[in-house]
Amino acid sequence: MNPKFLYELQPGEWARIINIEGGRGFRQRLCLRGLKEGDTIRVISSIQGPVVVEANRSVIALGRGMARKIRIIKGR
Amino acid sequence: MKKILLMGNPNVGKSVFFNRLTGANVIESNYPGTTVDYAKGYMKGDSEDFEIIDVPGTFSLESKDKAEEVAVKMLEEEKGALVICVIDASKIERGLYLALEIIERGYPVVLALNMWDVAEDKNIQIDIEKLKSILNIPVVPTIAISGKGFKEVVLSLKKTASVRVNEITERVGEIK
Numbered sequence: 231m232n233p234k235f236l237y238e239l240q241p242g243e244w245a246r247i248i249n250i251e252g253g254r255g256f257r258q259r260l261c262l263r264g265l266k267e268g269d270t271i272r273v274i275s276s277i278q279g280p281v282v283v284e285a286n287r288s289v290i291a292l293g294r295g296m297a298r299k300i301r302i303i304k305g306r
Numbered sequence: 307m308k309k310i311l312l313m314g315n316p317n318v319g320k321s322v323f324f325n326r327l328t329g330a331n332v333i334e335s336n337y338p339g340t341t342v343d344y345a346k347g348y349m350k351g352d353s354e355d356f357e358i359i360d361v362p363g364t365f366s367l368e369s370k371d372k373a374e375e376v377a378v379k380m381l382e383e384e385k386g387a388l389v390i391c392v393i394d395a396s397k398i399e400r401g402l403y404l405a406l407e408i409i410e411r412g413y414p415v416v417l418a419l420n421m422w423d424v425a426e427d428k429n430i431q432i433d434i435e436k437l438k439s440i441l442n443i444p445v446v447p448t449i450a451i452s453g454k455g456f457k458e459v460v461l462s463l464k465k466t467a468s469v470r471v472n473e474i475t476e477r478v479g480e481i482k
Binding site: 255258259262263264286287288 | 366396
């Protein structure tokens with residue numbers, strides 16, 4: 231259960247965001263789209279292209295670069 | 307003629323709102339970022355006519371892409387315009403951020419809680435009266451695709467005035 235990054239998850243897996251490694255602007259941008267630290271998310275697609283996750287009843291697509299900055303732990 | 311700006315997050319139904327109010331036929335679709343440029347239309351109120359501008363969706367007033375830039379520029383150009391802030395009632399906390407930013411800049415705002423039926427389906431309850439008394443602006447639940455609540459939106463355009471943000475924060479403090 232080591233902390234991983236969001237892009238390493240497989241579709242269908244659940245995880246909790248523990249850290250967003252970025253500046254204020256990046257955090258704000260994610261927060262306004264419904265992703266913040268402590269949220270539980272479900273990965274919809276992550277094999278190739280953007281990483282699509284479901285969080286707080288909405289679906290968000292992230293670029294792989296963004297997904298690389300989001301630290302998570304697996305499980306609900 | 308008074309100008310009305312339709313602002314809100316992407317994919318909350320601003321264009322459907324616009325089409326309803328003006329009878330125009332701009333493209334609407336079920337994904338964010340459909341409107342990248344603005345559209346203008348006209349509406350007859352009971353005593354005066356309004357010019358309505360459909361603005362691209364934006365998350366905040368610090369623009370991060372081209373469509374958001376258009377939105378922020380529109381808002382800055384139209385000093386003295388009314389703003390109908392359209393919010394997705396099922397994702398209300400995100401829309402309120404933008405609404406507060408617009409209020410902070412001194413625009414008179416009418417808050418439209420769109421997709422009210424979706425929020426009801428998801429069992430989300432919103433205390434409209436409380437929201438009204440905190441923000442001191444008209445708050446109207448609407449369903450843009452069926453036309454519910456539009457009469458109230460148009461009627462409340464007259465009642466709205468600009469509110470100071472520090473008054474709102476004071477009222478929020480009182481609740482705690």
